[in-house]
Amino acid sequence: MSVDTRRFRTLLLEERERVEVAIHNLHAETPGDLDDTSGELAASGTDNHPADTATATLDRELDLSLEENSAEVLAAIDAALGRIDDGTYGICAKCGSQIPEERLEARPWSQLCIDDQRKVERR
Numbered sequence: 620m621s622v623d624t625r626r627f628r629t630l631l632l633e634e635r636e637r638v639e640v641a642i643h644n645l646h647a648e649t650p651g652d653l654d655d656t657s658g659e660l661a662a663s664g665t666d667n668h669p670a671d672t673a674t675a676t677l678d679r680e681l682d683l684s685l686e687e688n689s690a691e692v693l694a695a696i697d698a699a700l701g702r703i704d705d706g707t708y709g710i711c712a713k714c715g716s717q718i719p720e721e722r723l724e725a726r727p728w729s730q731l732c733i734d735d736q737r738k739v740e741r742r
Contacts, residue, residue: 622709622720628700630727635696642689695728702730711735 702708709718713735722729731739 622717622723624703624708627708627723627727628703631696631699631703634727635693638689638692638696642686642693645686645689692728695730698730699728713738 699708702710709720709723710716711718711732712730714732716732718729718732722733729736
């Protein structure tokens with residue numbers, strides 16, 4: 620069974636663009652760092668209630684987590700595009716079997732078949 624790499628390249632490039640836009644939006648919504656956010660609270664002229672600071676901290680931590688995950692997805696997408704270029708796309712990096720097209724449809728940057736992915740996640 621051969622994988623339609625042209626179609627998957629298109630899917631990967633579209634997903635890459637979507638993730639890049641999401642990262643850009645995160646940066647636009649929360650520029651700077653937590654000190655900047657807490658400084659804005661202090662500059663507002665009101666007392667900083669601990670709950671306000673905690674909310675700002677939680678919001679920033681969520682944004683950083685989303686950004687980190689998005690960066691990991693971008694790296695995985697770039698690696699998948701590299702596998703398309705070198706002819707190994709759709710082949711499990713662990714066992715060498717063909718990755719089912721359904722898995723690639725759901726997660727086109729997959730480098731492991733579902734069985735090997737489950738083994739990795741159990742560790």
